Amino acid sequence: MEEEVDKLELMFQKADSDLDYIQYRLEYEIKTNHPDSAGEKNPVTLLQELSAIKSRYQTLQARFKPIADEQKEIKSRICATFNKTMAMIQELQKQTDLELSPMTEEEKTAVEQLKSHMSDL
């Protein structure tokens, strides 16, 4: 039993080393025989790198998820506060008959943007 296990282990190791040798041999050949295309990365490595990047991105997204949620909540709160403030000011203005400066264009757009934002949320 143990001998077979050892044999298997040896066979695996041999296969692994053979594969490494093949890879090295290929790269060497590419470098020598096709020097112009030697600059490009090996797609395999590219693939590997891409996968690594993918995994890293996944982790980052996981970390930033709560932050994004917080941001959305803050936005909604800001919108609500603004709406309340605007309403109060309008009410006070009505009561005091005070002539407040009319809203400029950008202010109007800002208000609308906020309103749309509120609707989105």
Add this chain to the structure above:
Amino acid sequence: MDPIRSFCAKLRSLAVTLDSETARLQRALEKEDSDFEGYAVRILHDLNSEVRTLKDNVNILLDKASLESQESIGFIKATKVLMKKTSVDIIKIRELFQKYGYNPRAKKNSAVEQEAIDSKPESTRDENLQKPDVKDDMSNPVVPSSSVSEKIPCSPQLSDFGLERYLISQIPPNPPQAVNNHKKEPNMLTPSSSQSPVEVLKTPKCALNMDDFECVTPKLEHFGISEYTVCLNEDYTMGLKNVKNKSEEAVETEPVSSNSTTASLINQQLEKNDDEYTKSPLAPTFCTPGLKIPSTKNGTALVSTDYPLSKTNSSSNDLEMKDYTLVLNSDKCFESCAEASSSPVISSYENLLRTPTPPKVTTIPEDILQILSKYNPNLATTPVAVKACHPAKHSLLDVKDGTSEMLATRKLVKSLRRTDHLLVPFSGWQAQIAQWLTGNRGLVAGQGLRPTSHPTHTEQPAAGAGLASGQNG
């Protein structure tokens, strides 16, 4: 046994696959096997597609992230703009409210501010909740809300400002007192009414302390009365008395052969002399060095005055000369009053201050006078004594010669001639002044000065010396 067997079987198959593949790859490496080419191309193709898809995924994610960031940036900008505007509006509203007594919310906990603070949020809450009339809120700046105290809008009380301790207890006036007030006289009313509330009201603690304040009767010095100035008051009283007398005399004296102009002048001068005592303050000193001012002691020196010599009979009070030295020596005054000596001299300075009554005499130039005198010798000779008379009366009654005006001018010319020789030789500007003085008499227009060189009268250059010379003559 079975799991082990299955595991062993899987392991074996894996090993076989690995082995065969490795051999195959090795053969392909050595280029011994030719069936790998298609296989390799397929693998390459797969590889490429996989890479492409991955790239696309990455791009999509990137775009999404940038969009989100852009959106958040825009949101922040909009909020900033709106915040600015709302803050401006709030400040405006706050200023408006502060005008009407709104105290901004302070975070300190001082006792005085606490009440103000309490009123403010209450009031704002009231505004939001009840929507009361803002005008009322404005006029009642510290209207406490319902939670603080139930008050309808009314005039602010002291308690609203936290100043109850200053509240003076007001007791309504008693009806009988009111009845008494009605009954009493008005002048009595005020003291009684003022007293009664004073008695009723609590006097505030900070009462007027008169203890330190000594009520001292002002001394005579405070009124400017000293032993040196007592005589002045006597002069003043004398002057007042004389003014009264003079007015009586002026009314009484008849306008007999007296010229209106001299009479008017005399009157003016009399009044002026009296007014010197009664009027105050003194006229400013007209410092004219060289201009001999008649002193009180000797009345010989004469300045450009037109005071006629016939003034000797005038009353003794006003013969006092005007001292330009601003020092009224009462002794000299009395001396001068006592001596009813020759030509009493009075400066015409005071006269100049007053516009003399326009003489009714039309000025006749001297040459014409001379001509007239030839034809009418009466005019040239006798100078008639001038008496104080009312000019109006005089003009109506004087019918002696039929030429009353000419007579008057003639007499004045004579008097001027007499006085002119006493004039001091003037310097240039002094001559001008003298000329103005003579011209202001309004009598003889064309008469120029005849400065006669009197040996005794010499020019005094300095002003002080001039004054002294005026005194000394």
